[in-house]
Amino acid sequence: MTDDARADLRASDADRDRVAEVLRDALAEGRLDMGEFEERLEAAYRARTYGELAPLTRDLPAGAPVTPVSFVKRPEPDGGWASRIVGGEGSSAGGVAILSGFERKGRWTMPRRFTCFTFMGGGEIDLREADFADREVEINVVAVMGGVQVIVPPGVEVVVRGIGVMGAFEHPREDGPPEPGAPRVVIGGFAFWGGVGVARKVTRAERQRLKEQRRQERLERRESRRELPRASREDWHEAHRDRHEELRERREEWREEWRERREERRRHR
Known part of the structure; x- marks a missing residue:
């Protein structure tokens, strides 16, 4: 202080x-x-x-x-996309998984071109916290009886150009237009008896922030209800009592109608 x-x-x-x-x-x-x-x-x-x-x-x-x-x-500090386009060569240029796996996640720099190969194995490329060497980056995948999962944050444009033979390249769900200044990720390659999946997810920290934001909004709504003027609260209670009385009267009418129908059935026996 x-x-x-x-x-x-x-x-x-x-x-x-x-x-x-x-x-x-x-x-x-x-x-x-x-x-x-x-x-x-x-x-x-x-x-x-x-x-x-x-x-x-x-x-x-x-x-x-x-x-x-x-x-x-x-x-x-500027936490936008401009601060995450850092240039350079990237911290990792590719990954290989043969009867095994690889992952790139956390704070790392995605190069302009990332090449990976999987054979009866799997890989994960997580770009949620990554920096980018350029505004457009490419992921080239060759998956043979294996798979690769690509995770991108919301707002990033994704273009899928891969070819699958008894395999597939998934397209991510569209959750709105790309954010201004966000990088473009192009995913291509070949999958044989394998697949490449693409998912949009927020980071764990962002999920926690959103959770706490929703909790705060609930607290504010609860506080606003406590601070209603007395007259407004009395009006609300009066309306609630009226509604309760109306429902009670309807229940009594239903019971009376049911009794009458029962008595009528008895008379016709």
């Missing part, structure tokens, strides 16, 4: 996410139990100012992997 801190400065979503990351690391290290973690996480996403965020990480180590919240506003 700096000397020129202003506790009443409004916090951004990025500030709340940084605090949430510190709390998740503290939970993983055993510094917080699950109850404390959930309580602080809820408070973090409900916080509106830095003064509400700062106490949530004050008793955690200063050397935590994620920088604690600061009261000084700084521009956020």
Whole structure:
């Protein structure tokens, strides 16, 4: 916390996410139990100012992997596609799996051309966290009684040009137009008694973020219901009572009708 801190400065979503990351690391290290973690996480996403965020990480180590919240506003680094088009030769040019497997995942650089071969084996090429040597990259696959799974993040354009003989090259599901600046991935090659699958998935961190975002939205809806004006709450309760009374009356009518039909059947016996 700096000397020129202003506790009443409004916090951004990025500030709340940084605090949430510190709390998740503290939970993983055993510094917080699950109850404390959930309580602080809820408070973090409900916080509106830095003064509400700062106490949530004050008793955690200063050397935590994620920088604690600061009261000084700084521009956020560019996390868009432009920062992931890095040029160069790539960190891996290909993969081979003969009665075995290979994988490329995590933080790595996808080259302009990646060539792989599988024979009675399998491979996985995960581009969700990868950097790219160029805006258009190519994956060339030869799969003989084997397969390769390609995983791309949402927003990336995928073009499939491979040929399958008693095999197949799958096309990914389309979840919207490509994002501006996103790379283009061209998948080609040959599959004999094998296959190449393509799937769109978000990262685990993004899934966690979306889960917490939905949880926060539920909390906000619950809070908004608590803050309804008294008159509105009374109107809602009155409408609920009216609906309950209407259903009770209908049930009584159904019971009465059923009794009448039963008595009529008895008379006709």
